[in-house]
Amino acid sequence: MEKSLTLPALALGLSLSAGLLATGLYLKQTALALKASERTVTVKGLAEQDVDANIAIWPIRFTAVENDLPRLYDTLEQKSAKVLDFLKQQGFDDSEISLGLPAIEDRQAQGYADPNLKYRYTAKVTIALYSSQVARVLETRRQLATLAREGIAIGGNDYENRTEFLYTDLNAVKPAMVQLATENAREVADKFAHDSGSHLGKIKSASQGQFTISDRDSNSPQIKRIRVVSTVTYYLTD
Structure with missing residues:
Protein backbone atom coordinates (compact mmCIF):
# COMPACT_ATOMS: atom_id res chain seq x y z
CA MET A 1 0.00 0.00 0.00
CA GLU A 2 2.79 2.49 0.93
CA LYS A 3 4.80 1.68 -2.22
CA SER A 4 1.79 2.26 -4.49
CA LEU A 5 1.31 5.75 -2.98
CA THR A 6 4.98 6.74 -3.27
CA LEU A 7 5.36 6.10 -7.00
CA PRO A 8 2.50 8.35 -8.11
CA ALA A 9 3.72 11.05 -5.74
CA LEU A 10 7.22 10.75 -7.16
CA ALA A 11 5.90 10.97 -10.71
CA LEU A 12 3.82 14.00 -9.83
CA GLY A 13 6.83 15.68 -8.25
CA LEU A 14 8.98 15.04 -11.31
CA SER A 15 6.25 16.37 -13.56
CA LEU A 16 5.92 19.55 -11.48
CA SER A 17 9.68 20.05 -11.45
CA ALA A 18 9.87 19.68 -15.22
CA GLY A 19 7.00 22.13 -15.62
CA LEU A 20 8.62 24.68 -13.35
CA LEU A 21 11.92 24.30 -15.18
CA ALA A 22 10.26 24.81 -18.54
CA THR A 23 8.37 27.82 -17.20
CA GLY A 24 11.60 29.25 -15.82
CA LEU A 25 13.37 28.86 -19.14
CA TYR A 26 10.45 30.45 -20.97
CA LEU A 27 10.37 33.40 -18.61
CA LYS A 28 14.12 33.83 -18.93
CA GLN A 29 13.92 33.78 -22.73
CA THR A 30 11.01 36.22 -22.63
CA ALA A 31 12.93 38.54 -20.32
CA LEU A 32 15.95 38.43 -22.60
CA ALA A 33 13.75 39.15 -25.62
CA LEU A 34 12.14 42.10 -23.83
CA LYS A 35 15.53 43.42 -22.79
CA ALA A 36 16.78 43.13 -26.35
CA SER A 37 13.70 44.98 -27.62
CA GLU A 38 14.52 47.89 -25.29
CA ARG A 39 17.92 48.55 -26.84
CA THR A 40 17.48 52.09 -28.11
CA VAL A 41 19.39 55.17 -29.14
CA THR A 42 18.10 58.74 -28.75
CA VAL A 43 19.42 61.37 -31.14
CA LYS A 44 18.69 64.98 -32.08
CA GLY A 45 18.37 66.37 -35.59
CA LEU A 46 18.86 70.06 -36.39
CA ALA A 47 17.36 72.03 -39.27
CA GLU A 48 18.16 75.68 -40.01
CA GLN A 49 17.00 77.99 -42.78
CA ASP A 50 17.55 81.67 -43.60
CA VAL A 51 14.57 83.64 -44.89
CA ASP A 52 13.83 87.26 -45.71
CA ALA A 53 11.55 89.12 -43.32
CA ASN A 54 8.10 89.81 -44.77
CA TYR A 167 8.82 86.79 -40.48
CA THR A 168 5.19 85.69 -40.15
CA ASP A 169 4.92 82.87 -42.73
CA LEU A 170 6.36 80.07 -40.59
CA ASN A 171 3.75 77.52 -41.73
CA ALA A 172 5.17 77.71 -45.26
CA VAL A 173 8.54 76.27 -44.20
CA LYS A 174 7.54 74.03 -41.26
CA PRO A 175 6.95 70.74 -43.14
CA ALA A 176 10.24 70.81 -45.05
CA MET A 177 12.21 71.78 -41.96
CA VAL A 178 10.67 69.02 -39.82
CA GLN A 179 11.53 66.51 -42.54
CA LEU A 180 15.11 67.77 -42.73
CA ALA A 181 15.51 67.62 -38.93
CA THR A 182 14.23 64.04 -38.90
CA GLU A 183 16.57 63.03 -41.73
CA ASN A 184 19.52 64.55 -39.89
CA ALA A 185 18.54 62.66 -36.74
CA ARG A 186 18.43 59.38 -38.66
CA GLU A 187 21.91 60.00 -40.09
CA VAL A 188 23.28 60.40 -36.57
CA ALA A 189 21.44 57.27 -35.40
CA ASP A 190 22.71 55.25 -38.38
CA LYS A 191 26.27 56.25 -37.57
CA PHE A 192 25.82 55.23 -33.92
CA ALA A 193 24.29 51.87 -34.87
CA HIS A 194 27.10 51.14 -37.33
CA ASP A 195 29.80 52.03 -34.81
CA SER A 196 28.18 49.82 -32.15
CA GLY A 197 27.76 46.82 -34.45
CA SER A 198 23.98 47.11 -34.50
CA HIS A 199 21.27 47.89 -37.01
CA LEU A 200 18.76 50.69 -36.80
CA GLY A 201 15.19 49.58 -36.17
CA LYS A 202 11.87 51.38 -36.08
CA ILE A 203 11.17 54.65 -34.32
CA LYS A 204 10.14 54.18 -30.70
CA SER A 205 9.26 57.82 -30.04
CA ALA A 206 9.79 61.25 -31.54
CA SER A 207 9.24 64.83 -30.42
CA GLN A 208 9.55 68.12 -32.22
CA GLY A 209 11.14 71.09 -30.49
CA GLN A 210 9.92 74.66 -30.76
CA PHE A 211 10.68 76.70 -33.84
CA THR A 212 12.81 79.76 -33.10
CA ILE A 213 13.22 82.83 -35.31
CA SER A 214 16.11 85.20 -34.74
CA ASP A 215 18.22 87.72 -36.64
CA ARG A 216 20.86 86.03 -38.73
CA ASP A 217 23.31 88.68 -37.52
CA SER A 218 23.26 92.15 -35.98
CA ASN A 219 24.04 93.90 -39.26
CA SER A 220 21.15 92.44 -41.29
CA PRO A 221 18.06 92.11 -39.06
CA GLN A 222 15.89 91.84 -42.18
CA ILE A 223 17.30 88.32 -42.70
CA LYS A 224 15.91 85.80 -40.24
CA ARG A 225 17.26 82.41 -39.20
CA ILE A 226 14.67 79.73 -38.41
CA ARG A 227 15.79 76.79 -36.28
CA VAL A 228 14.17 73.60 -35.03
CA VAL A 229 15.51 70.49 -33.25
CA SER A 230 13.75 67.11 -33.39
CA THR A 231 14.43 64.36 -30.84
CA VAL A 232 13.99 60.77 -32.08
CA THR A 233 14.45 57.44 -30.27
CA TYR A 234 15.16 54.37 -32.43
CA TYR A 235 15.24 50.67 -31.57
CA LEU A 236 18.55 48.86 -32.15
CA THR A 237 18.72 45.30 -33.50
CA ASP A 238 21.56 42.81 -33.99
Whole structure:
Protein backbone atom coordinates (compact mmCIF):
# COMPACT_ATOMS: atom_id res chain seq x y z
CA MET A 1 0.00 0.00 0.00
CA GLU A 2 2.79 2.49 0.93
CA LYS A 3 4.80 1.68 -2.22
CA SER A 4 1.79 2.26 -4.49
CA LEU A 5 1.31 5.75 -2.98
CA THR A 6 4.98 6.74 -3.27
CA LEU A 7 5.36 6.10 -7.00
CA PRO A 8 2.50 8.35 -8.11
CA ALA A 9 3.72 11.05 -5.74
CA LEU A 10 7.22 10.75 -7.16
CA ALA A 11 5.90 10.97 -10.71
CA LEU A 12 3.82 14.00 -9.83
CA GLY A 13 6.83 15.68 -8.25
CA LEU A 14 8.98 15.04 -11.31
CA SER A 15 6.25 16.37 -13.56
CA LEU A 16 5.92 19.55 -11.48
CA SER A 17 9.68 20.05 -11.45
CA ALA A 18 9.87 19.68 -15.22
CA GLY A 19 7.00 22.13 -15.62
CA LEU A 20 8.62 24.68 -13.35
CA LEU A 21 11.92 24.30 -15.18
CA ALA A 22 10.26 24.81 -18.54
CA THR A 23 8.37 27.82 -17.20
CA GLY A 24 11.60 29.25 -15.82
CA LEU A 25 13.37 28.86 -19.14
CA TYR A 26 10.45 30.45 -20.97
CA LEU A 27 10.37 33.40 -18.61
CA LYS A 28 14.12 33.83 -18.93
CA GLN A 29 13.92 33.78 -22.73
CA THR A 30 11.01 36.22 -22.63
CA ALA A 31 12.93 38.54 -20.32
CA LEU A 32 15.95 38.43 -22.60
CA ALA A 33 13.75 39.15 -25.62
CA LEU A 34 12.14 42.10 -23.83
CA LYS A 35 15.53 43.42 -22.79
CA ALA A 36 16.78 43.13 -26.35
CA SER A 37 13.70 44.98 -27.62
CA GLU A 38 14.52 47.89 -25.29
CA ARG A 39 17.92 48.55 -26.84
CA THR A 40 17.48 52.09 -28.11
CA VAL A 41 19.39 55.17 -29.14
CA THR A 42 18.10 58.74 -28.75
CA VAL A 43 19.42 61.37 -31.14
CA LYS A 44 18.69 64.98 -32.08
CA GLY A 45 18.37 66.37 -35.59
CA LEU A 46 18.86 70.06 -36.39
CA ALA A 47 17.36 72.03 -39.27
CA GLU A 48 18.16 75.68 -40.01
CA GLN A 49 17.00 77.99 -42.78
CA ASP A 50 17.55 81.67 -43.60
CA VAL A 51 14.57 83.64 -44.89
CA ASP A 52 13.83 87.26 -45.71
CA ALA A 53 11.55 89.12 -43.32
CA ASN A 54 8.10 89.81 -44.77
CA ILE A 55 7.04 92.61 -42.39
CA ALA A 56 8.85 95.83 -41.43
CA ILE A 57 7.80 98.12 -38.55
CA TRP A 58 9.52 101.48 -38.73
CA PRO A 59 8.89 104.12 -36.02
CA ILE A 60 9.84 107.47 -37.53
CA ARG A 61 10.40 109.95 -34.69
CA PHE A 62 11.22 113.64 -34.79
CA THR A 63 11.15 116.51 -32.29
CA ALA A 64 10.21 120.18 -32.26
CA VAL A 65 10.82 122.94 -29.70
CA GLU A 66 9.08 126.27 -29.15
CA ASN A 67 8.25 128.83 -26.47
CA ASP A 68 4.77 129.42 -27.83
CA LEU A 69 2.42 126.41 -27.59
CA PRO A 70 0.13 127.22 -30.56
CA ARG A 71 3.19 127.82 -32.73
CA LEU A 72 4.58 124.47 -31.56
CA TYR A 73 1.44 122.71 -32.80
CA ASP A 74 1.75 124.48 -36.14
CA THR A 75 5.35 123.29 -36.44
CA LEU A 76 4.35 119.73 -35.61
CA GLU A 77 1.60 119.74 -38.24
CA GLN A 78 3.98 121.08 -40.89
CA LYS A 79 6.68 118.52 -40.13
CA SER A 80 4.20 115.66 -39.94
CA ALA A 81 2.74 116.60 -43.32
CA LYS A 82 6.21 116.60 -44.86
CA VAL A 83 7.02 113.16 -43.45
CA LEU A 84 3.69 111.76 -44.67
CA ASP A 85 4.26 113.21 -48.15
CA PHE A 86 7.76 111.75 -48.19
CA LEU A 87 6.48 108.25 -47.35
CA LYS A 88 3.75 108.41 -49.99
CA GLN A 89 6.27 109.54 -52.60
CA GLN A 90 8.29 106.44 -51.74
CA GLY A 91 5.31 104.22 -52.60
CA PHE A 92 3.53 103.63 -49.27
CA ASP A 93 -0.22 104.15 -48.86
CA ASP A 94 -2.38 105.38 -46.01
CA SER A 95 -3.15 101.84 -44.74
CA GLU A 96 0.55 101.35 -43.95
CA ILE A 97 1.02 104.66 -42.09
CA SER A 98 -0.26 105.75 -38.69
CA LEU A 99 0.34 109.12 -37.01
CA GLY A 100 0.65 109.08 -33.22
CA LEU A 101 -0.30 111.86 -30.83
CA PRO A 102 2.52 114.27 -29.96
CA ALA A 103 4.16 113.96 -26.55
CA ILE A 104 4.61 117.52 -25.31
CA GLU A 105 6.71 118.47 -22.30
CA ASP A 106 6.46 121.81 -20.47
CA ARG A 107 9.88 122.22 -18.90
CA GLN A 108 8.79 125.10 -16.68
CA ALA A 109 6.11 122.92 -15.10
CA GLN A 110 8.65 120.47 -13.68
CA GLY A 111 9.24 122.46 -10.47
CA TYR A 112 12.77 123.50 -11.47
CA ALA A 113 13.46 125.78 -14.39
CA ASP A 114 16.96 125.98 -15.80
CA PRO A 115 17.76 129.71 -16.22
CA ASN A 116 19.71 128.82 -19.36
CA LEU A 117 16.71 127.04 -20.87
CA LYS A 118 16.12 128.37 -24.37
CA TYR A 119 12.78 126.71 -25.17
CA ARG A 120 9.92 126.06 -22.77
CA TYR A 121 8.15 123.38 -24.80
CA THR A 122 9.53 120.28 -26.46
CA ALA A 123 7.48 117.75 -28.43
CA LYS A 124 8.10 114.30 -29.87
CA VAL A 125 6.05 112.80 -32.67
CA THR A 126 6.06 109.21 -33.94
CA ILE A 127 4.81 108.19 -37.36
CA ALA A 128 4.68 104.40 -37.55
CA LEU A 129 5.11 102.54 -40.81
CA TYR A 130 3.88 98.92 -40.85
CA SER A 131 4.51 97.43 -44.26
CA SER A 132 5.08 94.17 -46.12
CA GLN A 133 7.24 96.08 -48.60
CA VAL A 134 10.45 95.29 -46.76
CA ALA A 135 12.81 96.10 -49.63
CA ARG A 136 11.09 99.45 -50.11
CA VAL A 137 11.43 100.23 -46.40
CA LEU A 138 15.16 99.53 -46.54
CA GLU A 139 15.55 101.80 -49.54
CA THR A 140 13.45 104.57 -47.96
CA ARG A 141 15.62 104.57 -44.86
CA ARG A 142 18.56 105.40 -47.09
CA GLN A 143 16.68 108.45 -48.41
CA LEU A 144 16.28 110.21 -45.05
CA ALA A 145 18.60 112.98 -46.19
CA THR A 146 15.59 114.29 -48.11
CA LEU A 147 13.83 115.03 -44.82
CA ALA A 148 16.97 116.52 -43.30
CA ARG A 149 16.98 119.09 -46.11
CA GLU A 150 13.43 119.98 -45.04
CA GLY A 151 14.66 120.67 -41.52
CA ILE A 152 13.39 117.40 -40.04
CA ALA A 153 15.92 115.39 -38.06
CA ILE A 154 14.76 111.77 -37.73
CA GLY A 155 15.84 109.84 -34.61
CA GLY A 156 18.82 107.52 -34.95
CA ASN A 157 19.05 103.73 -34.77
CA ASP A 158 18.83 103.41 -31.00
CA TYR A 159 16.40 100.97 -29.38
CA GLU A 160 13.37 103.27 -29.50
CA ASN A 161 13.91 104.22 -33.13
CA ARG A 162 15.14 100.96 -34.58
CA THR A 163 13.21 99.28 -37.37
CA GLU A 164 11.80 95.88 -36.44
CA PHE A 165 11.67 93.11 -39.03
CA LEU A 166 9.38 90.09 -38.70
CA TYR A 167 8.82 86.79 -40.48
CA THR A 168 5.19 85.69 -40.15
CA ASP A 169 4.92 82.87 -42.73
CA LEU A 170 6.36 80.07 -40.59
CA ASN A 171 3.75 77.52 -41.73
CA ALA A 172 5.17 77.71 -45.26
CA VAL A 173 8.54 76.27 -44.20
CA LYS A 174 7.54 74.03 -41.26
CA PRO A 175 6.95 70.74 -43.14
CA ALA A 176 10.24 70.81 -45.05
CA MET A 177 12.21 71.78 -41.96
CA VAL A 178 10.67 69.02 -39.82
CA GLN A 179 11.53 66.51 -42.54
CA LEU A 180 15.11 67.77 -42.73
CA ALA A 181 15.51 67.62 -38.93
CA THR A 182 14.23 64.04 -38.90
CA GLU A 183 16.57 63.03 -41.73
CA ASN A 184 19.52 64.55 -39.89
CA ALA A 185 18.54 62.66 -36.74
CA ARG A 186 18.43 59.38 -38.66
CA GLU A 187 21.91 60.00 -40.09
CA VAL A 188 23.28 60.40 -36.57
CA ALA A 189 21.44 57.27 -35.40
CA ASP A 190 22.71 55.25 -38.38
CA LYS A 191 26.27 56.25 -37.57
CA PHE A 192 25.82 55.23 -33.92
CA ALA A 193 24.29 51.87 -34.87
CA HIS A 194 27.10 51.14 -37.33
CA ASP A 195 29.80 52.03 -34.81
CA SER A 196 28.18 49.82 -32.15
CA GLY A 197 27.76 46.82 -34.45
CA SER A 198 23.98 47.11 -34.50
CA HIS A 199 21.27 47.89 -37.01
CA LEU A 200 18.76 50.69 -36.80
CA GLY A 201 15.19 49.58 -36.17
CA LYS A 202 11.87 51.38 -36.08
CA ILE A 203 11.17 54.65 -34.32
CA LYS A 204 10.14 54.18 -30.70
CA SER A 205 9.26 57.82 -30.04
CA ALA A 206 9.79 61.25 -31.54
CA SER A 207 9.24 64.83 -30.42
CA GLN A 208 9.55 68.12 -32.22
CA GLY A 209 11.14 71.09 -30.49
CA GLN A 210 9.92 74.66 -30.76
CA PHE A 211 10.68 76.70 -33.84
CA THR A 212 12.81 79.76 -33.10
CA ILE A 213 13.22 82.83 -35.31
CA SER A 214 16.11 85.20 -34.74
CA ASP A 215 18.22 87.72 -36.64
CA ARG A 216 20.86 86.03 -38.73
CA ASP A 217 23.31 88.68 -37.52
CA SER A 218 23.26 92.15 -35.98
CA ASN A 219 24.04 93.90 -39.26
CA SER A 220 21.15 92.44 -41.29
CA PRO A 221 18.06 92.11 -39.06
CA GLN A 222 15.89 91.84 -42.18
CA ILE A 223 17.30 88.32 -42.70
CA LYS A 224 15.91 85.80 -40.24
CA ARG A 225 17.26 82.41 -39.20
CA ILE A 226 14.67 79.73 -38.41
CA ARG A 227 15.79 76.79 -36.28
CA VAL A 228 14.17 73.60 -35.03
CA VAL A 229 15.51 70.49 -33.25
CA SER A 230 13.75 67.11 -33.39
CA THR A 231 14.43 64.36 -30.84
CA VAL A 232 13.99 60.77 -32.08
CA THR A 233 14.45 57.44 -30.27
CA TYR A 234 15.16 54.37 -32.43
CA TYR A 235 15.24 50.67 -31.57
CA LEU A 236 18.55 48.86 -32.15
CA THR A 237 18.72 45.30 -33.50
CA ASP A 238 21.56 42.81 -33.99
